[in-house]
Amino acid sequence: MDSIQKIENKWQKYWEEHHTFEAKIDKNKEKYYYLVEFPYPSGAGLHVGHVRSYTALDVLARKKRMMGFNVLFPMGWDAFGAPAEQYAIKNHIHPSVAVKENIKTFKAQIQKLGISFDWSREFATTDPEYYKWTQWQFLQFFKKGMAYKAKKNINWCPKCKMGLSNEDSSGGVCERCGTQVEQREKEQWMLRMSDYAEDLIEGLKDTQFQERTKLAQINWIGKSTGAEVDFDLKQVDKKLTVYTTRPDTLFGVTFMVVAPEHPYIDEYQNLITNMDEVIRYREQANKKTEFERTQLVKDKTGVKLEGLSAINPVNGKEIPIYISDYVMMNYGTGAIMAVPAHDQRDYDFAKKFGIDIIEVIQGGDISKEAYTEDGMMVNSEFLNGMDNKKDSIEKMIAYLEEKKIGHKKTNYKLQDWIFTRQRFWGEPIPLIYCEDCGWVAVPDEDLPVVLPNVAEYEPTDDGESPLARIPEFVNTTCPHCGKPAKRETDTMPNWAGSSWYWLRYMDPHNDKEFVSREALDYWGKVDWYNGGMEHAARHLLYARFWNQFLYNNHLVPNKEPFKVRASHGMILGEGGVKMSKSLGNVINPDDIVATLGADVLRTYEMFIGDYEKEATWSEQGLNGCKRFIDKVIRLGEKLNDYDNYSKDLEKDIHKTIKKVTEDMDDLKFNTAVSALMILLNKMEKMDSISKLDYRTYLMLLNPIAPHITEELNEKYKLGNPICESSWPSYEDDKLVDTEKEIAVQVNGKVRATIKVNIDDSDEIMEEKAMQEDNVKKHLEGKEIVKVIVIKGKIVNIVVK
RNA sequence: GCCCGAAUGGCGGAAUGGUAGACGCGGUGGACUCAAAAUCCACUGAUAGCAAUAUCGUGUCGGUUCAAGUCCGAUUUCGGGCACCA
Numbered sequence: 001m002d003s004i005q006k007i008e009n010k011w012q013k014y015w016e017e018h019h020t021f022e023a024k025i026d027k028n029k030e031k032y033y034y035l036v037e038f039p040y041p042s043g044a045g046l047h048v049g050h051v052r053s054y055t056a057l058d059v060l061a062r063k064k065r066m067m068g069f070n071v072l073f074p075m076g077w078d079a080f081g082a083p084a085e086q087y088a089i090k091n092h093i094h095p096s097v098a099v100k101e102n103i104k105t106f107k108a109q110i111q112k113l114g115i116s117f118d119w120s121r122e123f124a125t126t127d128p129e130y131y132k133w134t135q136w137q138f139l140q141f142f143k144k145g146m147a148y149k150a151k152k153n154i155n156w157c158p159k160c161k162m163g164l165s166n167e168d169s170s171g172g173v174c175e176r177c178g179t180q181v182e183q184r185e186k187e188q189w190m191l192r193m194s195d196y197a198e199d200l201i202e203g204l205k206d207t208q209f210q211e212r213t214k215l216a217q218i219n220w221i222g223k224s225t226g227a228e229v230d231f232d233l234k235q236v237d238k239k240l241t242v243y244t245t246r247p248d249t250l251f252g253v254t255f256m257v258v259a260p261e262h263p264y265i266d267e268y269q270n271l272i273t274n275m276d277e278v279i280r281y282r283e284q285a286n287k288k289t290e291f292e293r294t295q296l297v298k299d300k301t302g303v304k305l306e307g308l309s310a311i312n313p314v315n316g317k318e319i320p321i322y323i324s325d326y327v328m329m330n331y332g333t334g335a336i337m338a339v340p341a342h343d344q345r346d347y348d349f350a351k352k353f354g355i356d357i358i359e360v361i362q363g364g365d366i367s368k369e370a371y372t373e374d375g376m377m378v379n380s381e382f383l384n385g386m387d388n389k390k391d392s393i394e395k396m397i398a399y400l401e402e403k404k405i406g407h408k409k410t411n412y413k414l415q416d417w418i419f420t421r422q423r424f425w426g427e428p429i430p431l432i433y434c435e436d437c438g439w440v441a442v443p444d445e446d447l448p449v450v451l452p453n454v455a456e457y458e459p460t461d462d463g464e465s466p467l468a469r470i471p472e473f474v475n476t477t478c479p480h481c482g483k484p485a486k487r488e489t490d491t492m493p494n495w496a497g498s499s500w501y502w503l504r505y506m507d508p509h510n511d512k513e514f515v516s517r518e519a520l521d522y523w524g525k526v527d528w529y530n531g532g533m534e535h536a537a538r539h540l541l542y543a544r545f546w547n548q549f550l551y552n553n554h555l556v557p558n559k560e561p562f563k564v565r566a567s568h569g570m571i572l573g574e575g576g577v578k579m580s581k582s583l584g585n586v587i588n589p590d591d592i593v594a595t596l597g598a599d600v601l602r603t604y605e606m607f608i609g610d611y612e613k614e615a616t617w618s619e620q621g622l623n624g625c626k627r628f629i630d631k632v633i634r635l636g637e638k639l640n641d642y643d644n645y646s647k648d649l650e651k652d653i654h655k656t657i658k659k660v661t662e663d664m665d666d667l668k669f670n671t672a673v674s675a676l677m678i679l680l681n682k683m684e685k686m687d688s689i690s691k692l693d694y695r696t697y698l699m700l701l702n703p704i705a706p707h708i709t710e711e712l713n714e715k716y717k718l719g720n721p722i723c724e725s726s727w728p729s730y731e732d733d734k735l736v737d738t739e740k741e742i743a744v745q746v747n748g749k750v751r752a753t754i755k756v757n758i759d760d761s762d763e764i765m766e767e768k769a770m771q772e773d774n775v776k777k778h779l780e781g782k783e784i785v786k787v788i789v790i791k792g793k794i795v796n797i798v799v800k
Numbered sequence: 801g802c803c804c805g806a807a808u809g810g811c812g813g814a815a816u817g818g819u820a821g822a823c824g825c826g827g828u829g830g831a832c833u834c835a836a837a838a839u840c841c842a843c844u845g846a847u848a849g850c851a852a853u854a855u856c857g858u859g860u861c862g863g864u865u866c867a868a869g870u871c872c873g874a875u876u877u878c879g880g881g882c883a884c885c886a
Binding site for chain 2: 211212215216218219220222224226242243244245246257300324325326327328330331332335336337338339343344345346348411412413533536537607608609610613614615616618620621623624625627628630634670671673674675676677678681741742743744745747748749750753774777785786787788790793794796797798
């Protein structure tokens with residue numbers, strides 16, 4: 001037999017030449033769309049983690065094709081982003097050159113694995129033919145008023161010289177380089193994602209995402225219900241509005257706190273007698289990064305606004321107002337009512353500043369728990385005696401609404417999407433600024449706005465995109481009035497290109513539309529989307545938002561783009577630690593393909609453990625799979641001339657077909673492989689096996705190890721190539737065991753096993769059980785209380 | 801602080817409430833070989849025993865049940881996500 005590498009090459013070539021995996025619209029066939037997150041083609045090349053998720057979906061896709069579905073299983077490249085740009089800055093090469101190189105490497109690596117991607121649909125987000133439509137779609141947002149420019153205090157990475165979204169700077173550090181981010185005010189294009197907060201929660205009901213994924217999304221959106229309440233200012237006829245989730249605790253409010261950026265501070269500066277102190281605090285707070293404000297400083301700081309106070313609307317008491325950075329301007333109203341008896345933060349603040357603490361929920365000891373869930377209302381006039389949180393809240397809201405001092409209100413943590421980056425390597429934002437006409441869209445016929453060739457890829461010192469340094473790019477004419485005008489020089493964030501790529505796969509070469517209606521109607525939703533858990537909140541939310549917007553504007557037929565979302569667990573290095581260059585424990589899939597072959601690597605990665613959990617790499621385990629594949633090859637030496645299932649194997653084969661079919665559907669690849677190993681062990685013990693035995697075996701293994709199974713199928717002339725054949729089927733009546741070995745227990749402890757026929761009556765089973773010597777021994781001198789007989793399962797004798 | 805998830809041999813991991821440890825790795829002994837590799841066979845949770853067998857055993861403590869790794873209630877540890885979000 002030829003070498004493994006020769007065989008694998010041969011079949012990869014066969015599939016390519018026969019266009020085996022190229023999907024065509026065929027209305028007579030049911031479609032199925034598998035999507036796996038497209039990679040960022042980094043210089044580091046393919047990781048064994050990629051292999052795991054690509055192989056898993058490849059198994060599903062190959063099986064689904066054999067089951068008669070028209071499967072779309074595409075692959076492409078998410079190629080905009082900082083690493084290529086950093087490389088370009090260092091080496092003065094256009095990022096597109098480096099990207100092309102990396103894509104070439106990546107693609108070759110993936111192709112060597114024999115993944116059944118439809119390469120005829122390949123594209124990169126950096127292709128002008130692709131980003132033309134990313135730009136076009138951005139303009140739809142712009143034209144519908146969903147994109148707006150706003151001065152934002154943004155997270156700024158001083159090292160990358162770049163504005164970062166909250167998402168890209170979580171934890172207060174730049175996601176890419178780890179530098180602490182600063183606050184900087186900048187004009188940014190924003191997408192009104194917060195408008196979609198409710199829809200993004202609601203839409204989850206139309207998906208079959210894993211529960212943990214749904215939860216990650218829901219947490220990120222951060223819906224809360226409560227009330228807005230107006231507090232009158234004492235010194236002026238003006239109200240200070242707060243948001244609270246616990247209006248039932250209003251009688252416990254002893255002070256208020258506003259965010260340092262709250263507009264009232266400037267508005268009433270002539271009333272505030274300690275304005276110097278206030279301004280000093282505000283400046284200090286402004287300098288702090290989000291990280292310092294939220295992570296480091298658990299100790300409360302603040303300044304009382306002297307000369308300004310408020311009136312508690314439910315009891316008319318005068319209460320002080322403070323500014324403190326534990327209140328955020330970008331959530332709620334930027335002001336809170338403080339209930340120190342029942343909120344840890346308010347309590348800490350009140351303790352530090354010596355403010356009254358009034359208990360309104362009995363037993364709500366703040367030192368024991370931050371929040372009081374249940375307990376009787378006290379010191380709260382008309383709420384006194386109530387002991388149900390929900391009812392108290394409702395009663396208070398009804399009161400507030402009747403007195404017109406407040407109303408029910410829902411809030412979301414989800415904020416609008418900062419859609420600009422001051423970088424070179426991203427999609428240019430297709431807008432033009434005209435002194436007379438304001439912001440004007442680049443006309444459709446002028447798209448794409450192509451990234452020019454530049455000498456310097458670094459951002460300018462004032463933080464503008466390098467595009468701002470290119471007069472030929474910047475200076476243009478207003479499409480509206482024809483006067484000289486300037487282009488927007490910011491580019492889109494990395495998330496843009498990945499927010500609609502699954503749509504483009506349906507119709508990747510269309511130069512008239514971003515995707516044709518025909519393709520949209522046929523391919524519909526992505527049936528199965530696989531990706532990393534790290535994208536469960538952000539990418540998935542951006543993509544769903546983008547799609548919902550397109551849907552609302554009649555550009556796509558489905559509101560939700562993805563039906564099922566699954567995520568793979570990480571692969572850890574030997575010893576259970578993360579694979580990293582610095583630890584030197586990175587496994588290069590190429591090395592394994594070159595020595596053991598792709599089939600062994602694929603089998604091992606499917607066998608390594610629960611697909612959705614993390615798994616530890618093991619050289620030894622890999623070896624075991626090598627042995628397994630070798631045994632499958634040697635099994636061919638046992639072939640006889642018969643074309644039916646061998647009698648002694650028939651039942652096992654039917655059982656294995658069922659098990660493998662179901663396990664693959666459930667992503668239980670590890671137990672599917674195990675079932676195949678068990679069947680193999682059985683076949684090895686036979687003197688000979690039939691052609692059909694062997695062919696069926698090879699077919700079941702084919703999705704996991706596609707090359708060697710095709711080769712053996714051909715070598716022994718068992719039938720058509722497996723990739724052109726139908727998935728084996730099983731018959732239920734062939735699965736039934738007529739005889740079974742079951743356990744006999746005495747008081748729940750196994751004392752013997754007996755052989756029973758499947759149709760043995762309870763009496764017969766009991767009788768057989770009683771005849772066992774060891775059972776008799778344990779019954780001696782005891783009184784039988786009762787005997788439990790479960791047909792075909794167990795006999796349990798309870799004695800005293 | 802809040803929300804998820806996990807915990808099973810020497811290791812990776814299996815187990816619709818019904819014989820815990822499938823399958824694989826590793827280990828021990830044997831066959832083949834001049835020898836080794838490869839391959840094949842047997843054994844392999846702990847303790848006691850020549851054995852039959854017995855006792856213990858799925859992080860810890862309780863509960864439900866004829867029967868619990870599995871269900872319920874506490875609890876510990878680890879992993880992940882969110883977080884001065886009012």
